[in-house]
Amino acid sequence: MTDAFNTEIKKQVGKIYRVVDASECGACTEAVHIRAAITNIRRSKWYYNAIPVVAGFAAGAAGGGMPPIPPPAPGGASEELIAVDGATGETLVAIATYNNGMPWNMMGQWIPYSHAKRAFHLASALLVEEFTKNGAKPLPTPKG
Numbered sequence: 001m002t003d004a005f006n007t008e009i010k011k012q013v014g015k016i017y018r019v020v021d022a023s024e025c026g027a028c029t030e031a032v033h034i035r036a037a038i039t040n041i042r043r044s045k046w047y048y049n050a051i052p053v054v055a056g057f058a059a060g061a062a063g064g065g066m067p068p069i070p071p072p073a074p075g076g077a078s079e080e081l082i083a084v085d086g087a088t089g090e091t092l093v094a095i096a097t098y099n100n101g102m103p104w105n106m107m108g109q110w111i112p113y114s115h116a117k118r119a120f121h122l123a124s125a126l127l128v129e130e131f132t133k134n135g136a137k138p139l140p141t142p143k144g
Helices: 002-013 046-061 106-110 114-133
Strands: 032-042 076-085 091-100
Touching: 002 032, 002 114, 032 091, 032 114, 046 106, 076 114, 091 114, 106 114
Parallel strands: none
Antiparallel strands: 032 076, 076 091
């Protein structure tokens, strides 16, 4: 899951910054340092989520209307991201966020970590949105 989170961060941040490994930029003073952590992860459990789906279909087939029942174990993840100026050490962006599975994302109810991966995507996109909102401009990167 750590690799999935790192990949998503690089993909999203790569839209506005050139992403380099710390080993490629020496002191990295002309860079933004991003630290990220998965603080909680929840695996969706299809065997619990199937019960409300079956109950809803059965009620519909019997002609009765039954309101949708949210799945009891949808999965998801919580993350923290901190972006720091490499030259000054000043915190540029700090985010603590989470995302649980959504009832309308049916595949996420069945695939164990699908909703967690969606949470990684949303957290990474939020980081880029915060950079953009604060007027982020692509920073020069050291020439190797």
